[in-house]
Amino acid sequence: MKQVTDGIAMLDLSTDMGGYQVEIHPTLIWDDKDAVLVDAGLSGMVPTIRYEMEAAGVPLERLTWIVLTNQDVDHMAGAEELLAAVGHRVLVIAHVKDTPYIEGEKPLMKHNASRGPVPKVRVDIMVNHADVLPVAGGLTVIYTPGHTPGHMSIYHRNTKTLIVADASECRNGKLTGPNKECTPDMAEALRSLTNLATYDVKRAVCYHGGLCDRNVNEQIRKLAGQAYGVANSRCGCNFTDPRTGHSTAARPLSLLIGRWGHTVPTLPSRPQQRRRVDCEANHLGSDVDV
Numbered sequence: 186m187k188q189v190t191d192g193i194a195m196l197d198l199s200t201d202m203g204g205y206q207v208e209i210h211p212t213l214i215w216d217d218k219d220a221v222l223v224d225a226g227l228s229g230m231v232p233t234i235r236y237e238m239e240a241a242g243v244p245l246e247r248l249t250w251i252v253l254t255n256q257d258v259d260h261m262a263g264a265e266e267l268l269a270a271v272g273h274r275v276l277v278i279a280h281v282k283d284t285p286y287i288e289g290e291k292p293l294m295k296h297n298a299s300r301g302p303v304p305k306v307r308v309d310i311m312v313n314h315a316d317v318l319p320v321a322g323g324l325t326v327i328y329t330p331g332h333t334p335g336h337m338s339i340y341h342r343n344t345k346t347l348i349v350a351d352a353s354e355c356r357n358g359k360l361t362g363p364n365k366e367c368t369p370d371m372a373e374a375l376r377s378l379t380n381l382a383t384y385d386v387k388r389a390v391c392y393h394g395g396l397c398d399r400n401v402n403e404q405i406r407k408l409a410g411q412a413y414g415v416a417n418s419r420c421g422c423n424f425t426d427p428r429t430g431h432s433t434a435a436r437p438l439s440l441l442i443g444r445w446g447h448t449v450p451t452l453p454s455r456p457q458q459r460r461r462v463d464c465e466a467n468h469l470g471s472d473v474d475v
């Protein structure tokens with residue numbers, strides 16, 4: 186476990202995947218009320234996750250949210266066991282485009298059937314670009330497809346911490362871009378870097394490679410610039426993604442709090458409580474039936 190900043194810790198987990206030793210880094214974000222685990226690791230990792238969380242001063246039982254950044258097994262296969270171990274209601278969040286894979290409606294894109302049963306887990310709330318999760322002062326969803334169709338990164342604005350997930354890897358503190366072998370749509374993944382380049386980032390946590398905390402803005406813009414000649418992407422929160430026309434301006438926290446109700450125990454149980462959170466402005470401001 187590495188304390189990244191106040192209220193954020195990067196877990197250190199390692200496992201053998203197909204003969205390779207793989208290190209992975211779920212991120213724990215917490216405040217007085219909630220504890221959020223961004224990515225859940227693989228099956229069999231509950232004891233290590235428990236140990237790592239305790240080292241950060243956050244018992245596993247405090248967990249209230251699990252955010253799955255994408256459908257790959259090293260991110261989501263451990264979620265079901267974690268839910269069982271916590272023993273109370275935990276909200277599972279994923280991007281709308283990876284949710285069908287995570288829930289088992291579609292086969293996981295990269296799962297090899299010879300590795301055993303296909304993992305799946307229910308998703309309580311599907312999110313989209315620029316949604317803000319009302320926890321720990323607000324966690325902004327940044328849609329960064331390419332590694333998977335519904336891949337997302339998470340931005341904690343209060344501490345300028347970016348949870349990169351697999352949008353880029355990191356080696357010795359240096360961002361190295363998306364992993365070529367595991368990224369089916371590399372062109373899309375490279376375009377996604379331009380999305381990341383519009384946020385002010387003090388430190389970045391990559392799921393593979395860990396913490397990068399030196400000249401992060403510069404590194405991300407350089408990567409994005411190399412990919413698309415947008416080295417002069419300005420930092421700010423009103424950049425409009427040329428692919429989608431979506432603005433990166435984060436939607437106010439209160440909008441989502443208003444739609445969901447922010448107290449976990451009062452949320453109705455599935456399936457009624459599940460709702461789709463769309464990006465279009467015309468959905469905002471009107472409550473969704475539950």
Ligand SMILES: [Zn+2]
Pocket residue numbers: 257259260351392393
């Ligand atoms: Zn991964």
